[in-house]
Amino acid sequence: MKNLIRRLKERYFRKHYPPEFIELAAPMGMDLLDFIQHYGGLRNDVLKLIPASVKRVLDVGCASGFTGEVLKSRGIETVVGVELEPTIAQFARQRLDDVIVGDVERIEIPYPDGYFDLIMYNDILEHLIDPWELVKKHSRLLSENGRFMIGFPNVRHFLSLLNILKGGWDYQEIGLFAKIHLRFFTLKNVKKDILAPVGHKVDKVWRHYRLFRRTSLFKTAAKLLSLYIFRDFFVYQYVILSKSEDYK
The missing domain is CATH 1.10.8 (Helicase, Ruva Protein; domain 3)
Structure with a gap:
């Protein structure tokens, strides 16, 4: 099967x-x-959280640009992507207004202060050497009421805790235990260590629940369990939308 x-x-x-x-x-x-x-994936979880007021977006890790293309079809005026892989970036250029190619921790974003209403890091920060410094560096690019969107795997998921209790950490090619993850986050430390230093707080949260597999049955079971037990333990992936502490 x-x-x-x-x-x-x-x-x-x-x-x-x-x-x-x-x-x-x-x-x-x-x-x-x-x-x-x-x-090549389309991030529907991202689309649900973006406010109607957003007009200019910086998509860090834009991949082939499919999500940005949908954003533009929904009224976003400008979507600029950042992509590490040159061969993938060539496809993103067909869909986005501009694509900057390179390691986001080493390149400059050639746009003026306050240009973007939203900066997206979806499944990006966990791959970086110093994500804390990068967000600080990029904060100058946000408009007065600009926002960050951060999607990240939840290291507090019960599978992580179970692995540790068993005395191991079973690395995989993709997913929560991906070999290429350099950093690990919980919702609490993203709030405290990523957002707070740049004067931001969480405005909206999208939670992807998972027990063992990608099936609707297990997703439903995880949601039900989360009503009665500590919710964090069954959240596999978070996507959060921030806003400034001084949001007007």
Whole structure:
């Protein structure tokens, strides 16, 4: 059954994505499904949180630009992306107003102070050496009522705690235990260590619940359990929208 589902997903992706995009998976050493998850996904969780007042967006880790393309179709005037992989950035350029290529911790964002209404870091900060300093550096780019959006895996999820109690930490290619994660966050320390130093607080929170697998049954069970037990333990992924302490 699992192999059948994979084949159906691959068939769907090959039908709905450009062939030249699909062909990048193998040279990058990635399975097609992992490749789409990394570079071709549409972040519906992100779309739900963006206020109507936002007109200019900086999408750090924009991948192929599919999310930014939808934002523009919904009335966002300008979407600027930052992407590490040059081959992926060429596809983002077809959808976004501008794409800056490079390591976001080493490059400058060539836009004036106060230019963006929203800066998005979705599944980005956990990959960085110094995410705290990066957010401080980028805070100058926000408009007066500008916001940060931060999506991150929750290290307080019960699977993390269970692994530690068992005396291990089972690294994986993707997900909560991904080998490429350099930093680990909880909701509390994002509030305290990332947002507070730049004068921001959490305005909205989106929670993705998960027990063991990506099935609606387990998601529903996790939501029900969260009503009675500590909610953090069943949140696999957070996406938060911030606002300034002086928001007007």
